[in-house]
Amino acid sequence: MELERLMRIFFLLASLSAFNSIDWSMAKNSRHPDHHMHVGVILDMESPVGEMAQKCMTMAISDLNATPSQNNHPLKLILHPRNSKGQPLKALFSAVELLENEQVEALIGPQTSEEAELLGELGDRVPIISFSASCPSLSREKNPNFIRMTTNDNSQVGAIAALVQKFGWGELVIIHEDSSYGNGIIPDLLIALHEGNARVVHRTVIPPRARDIYVEAQLYRLMALSANIFIVHMSPSLASQFFIKVNELGMMSTGYGWIVTDGIANELSVMDQSALDSMQGVIGIRPYIPPSKRLHNFSLKWRNSFFTSQHHQLPEVNVYCLWAYDSVWALATAAHHSGATTSIEKKDSANKSAHLAAIPTRPTGSDLVHTILRGKFTGLSGEIQLKNGQLQQPQAFEIVNVFRGVKRIGFWTQFNGMTTRLNRSTVAVQSPSVRDMGSIGWPGSSLVIPKVQRIMPKAGKRLRIGVPIKVGFKEFVGVELDPVTNATTVTGFCIDVFKAAIDMLPYEVKFDFIPFTNSNTFMAGSYYDDLIYQVYLQQYDAAVGDITIKANRSLYVDFTMPFTEAGVGMIVPIETTRSKNMWIFLQPLKVDLWLVIGAFFVFTGWVVWTIEHNDNNEFKGPLAQQIGTMMWYSLSTLFFAQREKLISNWSKVVVIVWLFVVLILTSSYTANLSSMLTVHQLQTLPNGKAIGFPFNSTVDQTALINLPFKNPYFHLVATVEDYANALRNGSQKGGVSAIIDEIPYVKLFLSKYSSQYTMVEPSYNSTNGFGFVFPKGSPLVPDISALIAKLREDGKLHLISQNWFQNRSLFTNQDSATKVARLDSYSFRGLFLITGITSTVAVIASYKFRKKQSTTAQHEVADQPVEETFPPVGDIPSRRTSFKHIRRYSY
Template sequence: MGQPLKALSSAVELLENKKVDALIGPQTSEEAELLAELGDTVPIISFSASSPFLSQYKNPNFIRMTTNDNFQVEAIAALVQEFGWRELVMVHEDSSYGNGIIPNLLLALEEGNARVARRTVIPPQAGDIYVEAQLYKLMALSANIFIVHMSASLASRFFLKVNELGMMTTGYGWLVTDGIVNELTAMDQSVLDSMQGVVGLRPYIPPSELLRNFSLKWRHSFFTYQHHQIPQVNVYCLWAYDSVWALATAVHHLGPTTSVEKNDSANKLAHLTAIPTRPTGSDLVRKILHGKFTGLSGEIQLKNGQLQPPEAFEIVNVFGRVKRIGFWTQFDGITTGLNRSTAATQSPSVREMGSIRWPGSSLAIPKVQRIMPKSGKRLRIGVPIKVGFKELVGVEFDPVTNATMVTGFCIDVFKAATDMLPYEVKFDFIPFTDSDILMAASYYNDLIYRVYRQQYDAAVGDITIMANRSLYVDFTIPFTETGVGMIVPIETSRSTNMWIFIQPLTADLWLVVGAFFIFTGWVVWTIEHNDNDEFEGPLAQQIGIVMWYSFSTLFFAQREKLTSNLSKVVVIVWLFVVLILTSSYTANLSSMLTVHQLQSLPKGESIGFPVNSPAGQTFLINLPFKKHSFYPLKKVEDYANALRYESRKGGVSAIIDEIPYVNLFISKYSAEYTMVEPSYYSTKGFGFAFPKGDPLVPDISAAIAQMREEGKLNLISQNWFQNHSLLRNQDSATKVARLDLYSFRGLFLITAITSSVAAIVSCKYLKKESTNSQQHEVADKPVEEKFSPVSDIPSRRISSKHIRRYSY
């Protein structure tokens, strides 16, 4: 094992002397790759050579009775993503086996947003000193998350050194491939003790009666003939058994073959020409490839000269013993169990179960530490020093303790973003204290240049994202509003429109309100006029009552008393509608009578900029103003003073600055000033600056985006700016929206349904009463003639209204 030339020599001897028709057994990928060159002579079957570099396309008679290493890359990437690891180190063997998996594994990790920060390659025959030197280099990088892919023999020596150097303690995470896990049961106990906390993968072998019987025979044979510890059956034993079975089955179906006698020659290698050849598509190879049966390792079916991917990979954890903690399947991902149909059960993920024992017996998933060029290095974060607007960035020096306190909205956003990263980032805030340029217009540009020169590892603060700065550094996505705003005074004026009382409601709403006044009055009259004397009289009087009654609900209680409960319900609902309409009308009319208007800015007025504002540096050539002034605006109070004096008194009529500064100013002076957004200039907001290509940029950007979606960014801003939720477009303050029909459609629907139902019920009730009264008049007529004592007394006609009144 591990000796390709010796394996080749043995294979040649078998082909010469034994005249074999097939070879089973190259155990390493290097041996299989070398012996596969003989594949034009006989089939080469391997049950352990898993390198993706081996394929039937290169060697048509090579048959792989094991899984291809590429089958497990998706499972590895899924585990890395499950554990939240975004940066790691890959340690692999420098061989055909060790290098074969790397391209696909790197691609799978990249698709899962994981970055391989470093690859460490170890030769198969490397000594302990070489292995120890490589581990020291990894320790110097502060690396703590590793993927290991190497042969079991090299892994045994590697992990002994890992444990010896203290890299198998709390905080470290080790993930190994199936080539190591498959042989854990055959390793010495000292090696297993040094691997406590390791997580790995191995192909899932479904249980079967055939496998159980084989295991019993295995144990019985070793117990009988070997009086020492019985080795456990691993997957390579099963694949070896299935390889022999597949070959035997193919030979059985093929029948006996004949071979040519060996020729004598001094050169033994020349004898290979006398061996019967089996070209591509030979009978024996074809029979093996087309064979399909149930073996010890499960269903055996070859495609492209190799086994198909297993139905699942087991996720195992080395803790005392090799313990299975879950599964990975191609369709269901990571699960904690499989049912009989091999479909994933609905169960928590491995990460949520918390069943893994990591190095140091820790139950907490190791958190990635950002890989540094030097052990223990902390990021030097440059922050600008500001005299004012300390709500954004505030730097305070304590002369007693000589300590520096850095606070502000920008600082809290950066801290929250780094806390959300799946790895730990250590940093120190370093104030940018160059006194010569502290208040210069190039102050922020010089801070960016320090990051470019790597004097700082990053710059955090109210730093505007600009195109010229992006040539030197990489910015995260903005964490503030983008654009600039203009601060202008507001004036209060009264409207002089004589028809303004009509404007609170739209025309369609006026028409509908009038129609419902008439409709409601008609419904009340319909219900009341037969029983209520208040609603009787000539036609003109009754029309007047209809109009009067509904419209008078706007101002006072009606003198007409209602007798029917149905009409009372209609009026109560209508009074509620009237209350809402009148309240809304009053509020809207008040807003229209007194409105805030933006003060106009003639072209002759002056406009100001803060000294180091990026807006002022690029804005001047596009401004429609004749006079522009730079003012040393350091504080919010400086803004107010400059605006208070106005341009005629040496001040300014407006100030242009970025929206975060404007919002902070407006939150304190909202009664006197407002903001408009000019359309001729914009900025991209504040961002954090890092050196070009820094891997923190996409991670911090993703964290900022997540904070924005979850509302955390808004909570931080509210903590620093009490009135942060200002209207972005203050032009809306100068115009009051009219009330339309759409806003009150629900109210009108309620009163329409109520009135209609009441009218229908009243009509049906009157019709029924009318029928009953007619029947009573017919029944009483003979009795009136019989008991009339005096024929000359005028008869009194009793109306049906009075009959109903006396009958009930």
């Protein structure tokens, strides 16, 4: 690229030198009329877009002259077209010639980004308006008078990424032109695809004037990689050559997917038929032009006026033609408001040695630019409003499919994403699935969305998977060598997880497990680091085992998502002690539960007394005696059967339900009190200084200085049995007081010795769990990570763990609570609700029943003749007679 830039500068200087010797005698010596504005137009007249753009601008001038508002003003635009033939140097030469010879006030149409970049050298002298140069590197910061009457290439990357995501393509290849136009979109496109969870696994760059043999060689490389999903960004002329070769090599068949950017999609209507036939099945993105009455009238006028001998049929008006038309209108409107006219005198023949530096700055140039940038009007292409010197992103992009013609299959908007249709305000009204996006014709006349084929660096190769040879904890990785057959058998939890993930891949991956051996088969401290380093050196294609994810290791290799729990645990013995608290009998229940139980005792006694005291002599007597009987009856339900007999069935129902509640409460109290009287307490601060530390541990010993021990020293242990023996002996007998290790190892140990030891999780250190190791940039890493997450969600990881760790999951919390939870009222709210409702209903029902009986008795007495009888004098009750005898004569 630097060599090409130097050559351009060289040719530019040469052309300017030649320009100095031009004979300007053919130029006009008279001054242009004051009320005319001369505009230079630089196009590639030999291209379909250039030819159509020139015609559109001519029609724009015609429409301007016919507009009444313009007839009232004497300003007229005069266009001076020049043919650049698509060559930047020729475009620059034409621009200089127009400035000197025709004294133009503005330039329209550097058609390509390369031409616009070169003409930018004139940007401080004259306004330059381009309707097709879309390279992101072109900006007003570099060229203050450059105006882009077209969209920036980066505006379409969101639509492309959304389309890739909608089709479910996780990997793809980008093919782009090696030019400022082709390279400019790549950074933002890569970011957009990455945000959509798509990965670009390869990029192919093709020079603008590449020969067929070069294009063919690049396509063969892509075929060797088994790539089948592509995004193509190049100029239409190169795209025509490219897709013809693609079709010839059979890459436009079933299973392939192609997406082209707007530079190609905008010119589908003017492409050669041979190129269009080679693009059957291609998906394209292009700006959506909303329909309008003005656009409809222009299309009718276009059909009636367009005719050239080079076209056998009328080409469809494309967006570049509309933007060229709107560019003329924008310039004319700005000149009308600013009053710009040609006022520079033509230099006489004595000043023939003019050169680029001698071209004066047009005094009206900056005014024209500011007026255009501030203007806002409705053109053929929709609302025209410029920001930062360029046309704003269109409200919507349309998605087209080249399949027996060019048809629209959907839309994309920045705020609503994919949609099948737009309302009148170009707002998406629904978000479709792929099936709703219309009938999409894919390469090979297929109607099925192509699936991504895995792109592997070495297709067909069996992966060499390094596995560690372990002394202990073989439940994670166990390597057995048959001395007779010399065959190696690799088993373990890590191996099963890896195989389960590989089996779920949508493509086949063949592999062999290779035990990693060095000079010392027994693992030294750097054993795992040596294994990882061999992966870095590509001696192994991956490493599988209980390999801890660490930051310093990630500098050399890539890790998958962890498939075990992260962190560090400390194993300590469980000691049994008896509580010596004299008030421990109150602790099983919380205060709120004690209060609720007491309240319900009183409530239940009151309910029984209310129902029974009218008819049951056991619940009668003086007030104090009745209160005592009520409380006695309720509280005695805790211990034995009551001596008071119940008469009412309602009270019996209440007592039965209450006895059930009492049974549950007493059982819970007894169980909780028993647990509290004999409590398992953790030895969280072990007596002694010796701490067990495993061989080859990834836990940094320097990070353990905050341990709750004074001057601890570390005792190395290797196997599960070593752990148990060291803890059993204790620090005083040559053993250890505690063992610190990663949580997976700790839980494996506790699955065998959970009754004697438990785990506490310290906060002073943590690790990231176990992961599988792959070389940097391996395409398997994201896929395996995603499948590990799926294994975890589906519960398969839990089942594999249970299979290896004595039906105890490696992911189940190993809680060893040192305190027994106290019971509260919330735990028994259901029981209290049942007895409360039962008691309330019984009281209400008994009251209504007694009231009904009283009413019936009164009616029976009223129906009988009244006989006044008086009791004998001796039978008249005294004041000391009980209350029940008084009620007997109350009638």
